[in-house]
Amino acid sequence: MYIALDAMGGDNAPRSNVEGAVLFAREYGIGVYLVGDKDILEKELKRTGAKNLPIEIIHAEEIIEMDEPPSTAVRRKRKSSMYLAGRLVREGRAQAFVSAGNTGAAMAISKFVVGAAEGIERPGIAVAFPTKKGKPTVLIDVGANVDCRPMHLVYFAVMGHTYVKEILKSSESPKVGILSIGEEEGKGNDLVKDTYPLLKMTGLNFVGNAEGRDIFTGDFDVIVCDGFVGNIVLKTSESLGSIIVEMIKQEVEKSIISKIGAALMLPALKRFKKKADYAEYGGAPLLGTKGTCIITHGSADAKAIKNALKVASQFEETHFNDKLKENLESLLPKELRE
Amino acid sequence: MYIALDAMGGDNAPRSNVEGAVLFAREYGIGVYLVGDKDILEKELKRTGAKNLPIEIIHAEEIIEMDEPPSTAVRRKRKSSMYLAGRLVREGRAQAFVSAGNTGAAMAISKFVVGAAEGIERPGIAVAFPTKKGKPTVLIDVGANVDCRPMHLVYFAVMGHTYVKEILKSSESPKVGILSIGEEEGKGNDLVKDTYPLLKMTGLNFVGNAEGRDIFTGDFDVIVCDGFVGNIVLKTSESLGSIIVEMIKQEVEKSIISKIGAALMLPALKRFKKKADYAEYGGAPLLGTKGTCIITHGSADAKAIKNALKVASQFEETHFNDKLKENLESLLPKELRE
Numbered sequence: 001m002y003i004a005l006d007a008m009g010g011d012n013a014p015r016s017n018v019e020g021a022v023l024f025a026r027e028y029g030i031g032v033y034l035v036g037d038k039d040i041l042e043k044e045l046k047r048t049g050a051k052n053l054p055i056e057i058i059h060a061e062e063i064i065e066m067d068e069p070p071s072t073a074v075r076r077k078r079k080s081s082m083y084l085a086g087r088l089v090r091e092g093r094a095q096a097f098v099s100a101g102n103t104g105a106a107m108a109i110s111k112f113v114v115g116a117a118e119g120i121e122r123p124g125i126a127v128a129f130p131t132k133k134g135k136p137t138v139l140i141d142v143g144a145n146v147d148c149r150p151m152h153l154v155y156f157a158v159m160g161h162t163y164v165k166e167i168l169k170s171s172e173s174p175k176v177g178i179l180s181i182g183e184e185e186g187k188g189n190d191l192v193k194d195t196y197p198l199l200k201m202t203g204l205n206f207v208g209n210a211e212g213r214d215i216f217t218g219d220f221d222v223i224v225c226d227g228f229v230g231n232i233v234l235k236t237s238e239s240l241g242s243i244i245v246e247m248i249k250q251e252v253e254k255s256i257i258s259k260i261g262a263a264l265m266l267p268a269l270k271r272f273k274k275k276a277d278y279a280e281y282g283g284a285p286l287l288g289t290k291g292t293c294i295i296t297h298g299s300a301d302a303k304a305i306k307n308a309l310k311v312a313s314q315f316e317e318t319h320f321n322d323k324l325k326e327n328l329e330s331l332l333p334k335e336l337r338e
Numbered sequence: 339m340y341i342a343l344d345a346m347g348g349d350n351a352p353r354s355n356v357e358g359a360v361l362f363a364r365e366y367g368i369g370v371y372l373v374g375d376k377d378i379l380e381k382e383l384k385r386t387g388a389k390n391l392p393i394e395i396i397h398a399e400e401i402i403e404m405d406e407p408p409s410t411a412v413r414r415k416r417k418s419s420m421y422l423a424g425r426l427v428r429e430g431r432a433q434a435f436v437s438a439g440n441t442g443a444a445m446a447i448s449k450f451v452v453g454a455a456e457g458i459e460r461p462g463i464a465v466a467f468p469t470k471k472g473k474p475t476v477l478i479d480v481g482a483n484v485d486c487r488p489m490h491l492v493y494f495a496v497m498g499h500t501y502v503k504e505i506l507k508s509s510e511s512p513k514v515g516i517l518s519i520g521e522e523e524g525k526g527n528d529l530v531k532d533t534y535p536l537l538k539m540t541g542l543n544f545v546g547n548a549e550g551r552d553i554f555t556g557d558f559d560v561i562v563c564d565g566f567v568g569n570i571v572l573k574t575s576e577s578l579g580s581i582i583v584e585m586i587k588q589e590v591e592k593s594i595i596s597k598i599g600a601a602l603m604l605p606a607l608k609r610f611k612k613k614a615d616y617a618e619y620g621g622a623p624l625l626g627t628k629g630t631c632i633i634t635h636g637s638a639d640a641k642a643i644k645n646a647l648k649v650a651s652q653f654e655e656t657h658f659n660d661k662l663k664e665n666l667e668s669l670l671p672k673e674l675r676e
Contacts, residue, residue, distance in 0.1 A: 239554050265596045
């Protein structure tokens with residue numbers, strides 16, 4: 001197995017990416033293609049002192065910047081580290097693609113370069129949110145598909161179900177909900193109202209509407225929504241989390257006693273941060289693509305990169321796409337299959 | 339001026355509602371109709387020891403429960419405290435309606451009993467979120483309208499603009515954005531793409547797309563969205579805020595040193611809570627109704643009820659609806675006015 005890592009993507013690239021690849025290859029003995037500027041990557045690799053690891057550098061002369069529109073990534077920058085990493089999967093040289101770079105571009109490359117798996121019209125990006133109960137809740141789709149039809153959401157539900165069962169292993173019979181604005185059936189926008197009866201027809205453990213507040217309670221294992229709503233929820237949550245921490249900090253700074261208090265609380269705050277960080281789950285997979293595509297946080301450090309590579313390898317080892325195909329066949333009644 | 343208060347709605351009703359009304363009437367000398375069970379309210383009023391205040395009890399024999407569907411509130415429970423409070427505004431006996439009860443029911447009563455203001459097709463509910471910069475960002479609509487057309491969002495933008503200028507007074511030329519999933523024009527779902535050019539045609543200070551993360555930065559004064567997305571964002575944020583606090587608490591409980599730390603930090607945490615609590619803005623107004631309708635938090639205490647009554651009176655004192663009408667005329671080009 002080889003995993004193609006976009007070595008130039010992310011705030012701490014290429015250093016953290018190279019370090020993460022080394023940690024991963026050393027611990028698991030699985031191959032990594034480091035895709036990016038050859039000279040820079042050779043230097044970084046040397047610096048780590050790593051030897052005899054299954055790591056290979058693939059030269060790429062361009063970089064997708066964090067603020068470039070996704071269309072550039074796919075149409076124009078075909079010599080970029082991200083594009084070439086995706087192409088390695090398309091060509092079958094690598095089995096998985098991992099990037100900590102520009103999220104929109106990584107999604108575009110996963111969709112258009114790596115491509116959708118057989119029988120899947122729209123891959124969906126899944127994020128595992130930490131919850132009160134300790135086990136994660138998977139929200140899908142968080143941005144790959146802006147305008148969705150009901151059947152897309154049904155497929156997201158099966159993808160999410162398979163992700164929870166096979167990769168996260170947090171539930172044997174994942175509870176699936178649809179994101180809406182009220183608990184009762186019949187509440188929601190047109191998309192929700194049209195999708196609800198279809199989800200009821202499936203063999204999924206569908207428990208009905210989930211509200212915004214249910215994302216963090218742990219009462220659901222999978223919550224489906226269109227990528228517009230999901231992306232807004234994801235960005236709102238990320239931002240709110242960091243702003244709460246910042247606002248508390250500002251207040252704490254105002255007095256020496258609170259500062260001492262904060263210092264005493266530090267270990268507890270660190271434990272909390274670890275629990276709340278979805279990077280712990282190795283980033284967000286794009287489910288339903290030909291190979292495995294993992295999009296991890298722009299601020300990923302070496303450990304987060306290693307985690308993302310590990311999750312990518314788990315997708316391959318568990319034959320995720322075969323399981324997904326089986327589940328689509330067994331959970332969807334014939335009339336819902338395309 | 340008289341404000342109709344649903345005295346039976348909310349987790350702490352009727353006690354906190356009565357106490358809040360007394361605090362308000364005493365400080366501002368403005369009249370309050372306490373709508374609810376006469377015997378109970380008389381007893382509660384007596385308990386406060388209040389005398390010679392412009393408070394009048396209006397008997398209502400039913401109560402809308404927190405979990406009842408909004409349709410019940412409007413169609414069946416026409417003797418409820420909430421329904422009758424709304425009707426006092428419709429009949430012109432009161433100028434404003436305030437409820438801490440069932441939010442969906444309060445919205446339904448504001449829309450169908452109080453009714454839309456002249457020239458407004460869809461009232462929108464606005465929430466002022468606390469931001470990093472200290473000044474609030476208003477999100478509108480957060481749940482009154484599930485499926486929206488572009489012109490509804492344009493009207494929400496003018497309502498939000500007027501709310502920021504006349505009531506919150508946090509900006510002279512409010513920056514208006516539309517909630518989407520990417521900064522550039524052309525990003526978003528069909529509704530966003532169709533609304534964007536219309537907002538550009540207005541005299542509003544329209545600055546383009548806002549992302550989920552922009553809700554808390556303070557870079558926007560008003561962000562418009564449809565009520566489906568807005569409601570999910572609101573509930574996600576409320577829930578995430580309380581879950582972060584709870585998760586931190588759980589970690590703190592694990593060691594005596596962190597507990598001491600937390601105790602020392604208490605004043606700072608309280609200041610933070612005050613800043614982050616949107617009840618400080620007196621609850622969420624439903625903009626574009628005939629009278630003023632304020633929906634405040636179910637957990638409202640006496641101070642929050644007093645705040646909500648105060649905001650309601652400010653809407654009347656500033657002649658909010660006249661200002662809104664003027665703004666619709668001056669900010670929307672003729673071809674956009676209905």
